[in-house]
Amino acid sequence: MTRNALIVGAGAGLSASLARLFAGNGYDVALAARDPGKLADLCAETGAKAHACDASETDSVAALFEALDKDGATPDLVVYNPSGRVRGPVAELDPAAVHAALDVTAFGAFLVAREAAKRMEPKGEGTMLFTGASAGIKGFAQSAPFAMGKFALRGLCQSLARELHPKGIHVVHFVIDGAIHNPARGAPHDDPEKTLHPDAIAETYLAMANQHRSAWTNEVELRPHVERF
Numbered sequence: 001m002t003r004n005a006l007i008v009g010a011g012a013g014l015s016a017s018l019a020r021l022f023a024g025n026g027y028d029v030a031l032a033a034r035d036p037g038k039l040a041d042l043c044a045e046t047g048a049k050a051h052a053c054d055a056s057e058t059d060s061v062a063a064l065f066e067a068l069d070k071d072g073a074t075p076d077l078v079v080y081n082p083s084g085r086v087r088g089p090v091a092e093l094d095p096a097a098v099h100a101a102l103d104v105t106a107f108g109a110f111l112v113a114r115e116a117a118k119r120m121e122p123k124g125e126g127t128m129l130f131t132g133a134s135a136g137i138k139g140f141a142q143s144a145p146f147a148m149g150k151f152a153l154r155g156l157c158q159s160l161a162r163e164l165h166p167k168g169i170h171v172v173h174f175v176i177d178g179a180i181h182n183p184a185r186g187a188p189h190d191d192p193e194k195t196l197h198p199d200a201i202a203e204t205y206l207a208m209a210n211q212h213r214s215a216w217t218n219e220v221e222l223r224p225h226v227e228r229f
Contacts, residue, residue: 006068006075008032008055008112009082010039013182014131017198018079019046021206030073032064049073055082055108056100065115077127077209078116080109086145098145105149109156117164124168127209130157134177134223154219161218170216172208176201177223196224 005022007015010031019042023029029048031039036050043050049071053064068074084101086093109130120126135143136150157173164171181195201222208217223229 003027003077004030004068004073004075005077005079006030006032006073006116007079007081008053008064008108009080010042010050012184013180014198014201015079015081016042017202018205019048021199021202022077023047025206027077028073030068030075055080055112056103058111061108061111061115065119069119074119075116076120076125077129078112079129079131079205080112081131082108083131083133084145084149085143087142089142090144093145098148101145102149102152105146106152106156109153113156113160117160117169120169121164121167126168127170127172128160128164129172129205129208130174132157132173132175134175136173137175137177157219165216168213170208170211170213172217173219174201174205175219175221177221178227194224194226196222 003026005027007018007029009015010019010033019029019031023046029046031042031048031050032053033039034054036052039050042048051064051067054060082104084104086097086101113128116126116128130153132153133150135147136154139147154173157171161171176196179195181192181197204220204222208220211217
């Protein structure tokens with residue numbers, strides 16, 4: 001039986017690693033991004049199909065899921081990766097930019113979870129995986145918008161898990177505590193001894209998707225071995 005996976009906020013790095021791993025493990029993969037054109041090479045490599053979607057827009061998210069339904073690709077597994085970052089002293093932050101960041105990081109996650117739940121609940125099964133950060137556990141100076149969004153995301157996941165686990169839908173929140181290795185970004189992100197490798201992170205995502213419901217994980221923290229707790 002074919003399983004369908006949807007990765008929202010797809011791009012290079014973790015999303016690409018997830019797409020490769022899911023495709024190699026029997027999933028038909030759909031990728032969603034504001035600019036699906038940037039995913040052409042990844043689609044060619046994995047056989048995935050790219051869709052345009054602004055995760056912060058209600059109609060755009062609804063249209064994405066409707067398109068997947070029409071294609072016979074209603075997702076059994078959904079990954080939510082997007083986040084908005086606005087840095088600076090709180091007294092100098094642009095409210096509109098902060099609002100936009102929160103829409104991407106938290107409100108978009110709600111929109112995607114809402115559409116996924118509509119389709120998973122009647123089947124009594126499904127998996128939702130959300131990419132969080134250490135900012136969802138502790139806020140850092142001059143990074144209030146990111147902390148606000150990731151704290152909200154973590155709260156959403158806790159609520160979803162308590163509501164949906166009894167209905168057979170597995171919800172996992174991932175605390176990514178550290179920078180993800182991406183050579184294209186350059187130092188200080190190019191030292192694999194100090195960063196998380198996206199392929200290794202993806203392996204954990206797949207493991208969560210395959211967990212037996214008698215022992216489901218609700219939250220996972222991942223960090224490089226040199227990261228301070």
